Amino acid sequence: MHAPVPDPRDRLIVALDLSSVGAAESLVSRLGDTVNFYKIGYELGFAGGLGFARELIADGRKVFIDFKLHDIGNTVARGVASLAALGASFATVHAYPQTMRAAMEGKGASPLRILAVTVLTSYDEGDLNEAGYAASVAETVARRVAQARAIGIDGIVCAPTDAASVRAALGPRGAIVTPGVRPDGSDAGDQKRIATPFAAIRAGADHLVVGRPIVASPDPAAAARAVLAEIARALS
């Protein structure tokens, strides 16, 4: 069985897609105790964000490093070992078998959980086809989840619209983490496979990643509370 999520706030992961540590510090301070789990990707990570990740972790927050690693096995394993030493809770790799195996080896006995990114939520059938894949989004997700399961991966990143089929293919073990979450009325931006927080949780997502609907809101704490309320309603 995959571990139940104990603190409901751990269901919500806010993507700190911001250009400086100062901007991230200010957002985290505005969100206060409403949010406890943060994701750091390229934008903040390449602007000093790993030092900030260390501070968040020291402050008792959970951190997800979303660099979507994909390289030769040795490089992936060593990079993941560094993320494990940092104290990150989650880290992503692309769902290629060699990469997933290397990441699982690199994390060793640490509590870091490796999440395999199946098909990006900004991709539809046309984007996948343009990238050279003949299979559909659903077929590609299914194939990658089957491979991830065989390797014993810790979790999957997929669109909320894929969550139910991913859970069926993944079995009870492994976390399902869904970006592409959009509360009703919010702008989809470049996301193509989206669902509301309520629908994502009902479809079986364990954790929702939310960026712009909270980060770009005039009142981020109120936007986060609204997402948490939807999560609670979906779980009730």
Ligand SMILES: O=c1ccn([C@@H]2O[C@H](COP(=O)(O)O)[C@@H](O)[C@H]2O)c(=O)[nH]1
């Ligand atoms: O398939 C994926 C994998 C990762 N992401 C990341 O999640 C957030 C989503 O941000 P929004 O502003 O809520 O769209 C972003 O950091 C992506 O890098 C994803 O969107 N899709």
